[in-house]
Amino acid sequence: MTEQVIHGLDKAVKTMKKGEHALITIQPEYAFGSSESQQELAVVPANSTVYYEVEMVSFMKEKESWEMNTPEKIEAAGKKKEEGNALFKAGKYERASKRYENAVRFIDYDSSFSDEAKKQA
Numbered sequence: 866m867t868e869q870v871i872h873g874l875d876k877a878v879k880t881m882k883k884g885e886h887a888l889i890t891i892q893p894e895y896a897f898g899s900s901e902s903q904q905e906l907a908v909v910p911a912n913s914t915v916y917y918e919v920e921m922v923s924f925m926k927e928k929e930s931w932e933m934n935t936p937e938k939i940e941a942a943g944k945k946k947e948e949g950n951a952l953f954k955a956g957k958y959e960r961a962s963k964r965y966e967n968a969v970r971f972i973d974y975d976s977s978f979s980d981e982a983k984k985q986a
Contacts, residue, residue: 871896872960874917881921889917930971942971 870878873895881887893899893912902909909915930938949964 871915872957873915874919877917878919878921878924881919883921883923885921887919887921889919891915891917933971938971942968945971 871891873891874889876895877887877889877891892914896915897909897911897913899911901911928937928941930941933941945964945968949961949968952958952961952964
């Protein structure tokens with residue numbers, strides 16, 4: 866898995882409604898940080914503030930854990946864990962930690978999981 870969206874943009878679009886237009890300013894710590902970043906159409910210099918114009922055309926909301934059956938929860942927890950691993954390998958430890966916490970939430974408070982199933986997830 867490769868990270869598709871910078872942290873600041875990810876946070877900003879979560880607050881948007883369908884059909885909304887926004888001009889988003891993202892500080893370096895929520896964009897590409899202190900490293901130069903090679904993008905498809907340009908190189909973003911280190912410590913750059915970046916700007917996006919975004920239109921929220923549509924979105925799909927993830928199911929809540931209480932809406933999922935056990936196999937879906939195990940799959941969702943596994944995906945969050947994989948995302949966390951990729952972020953960790955990229956040195957994005959805080960974001961990785963959040964993914965791991967989200968993975969645990971899928972199974973931690975569900976009494977239908979045996980201890981063995983929790984280990985599997």
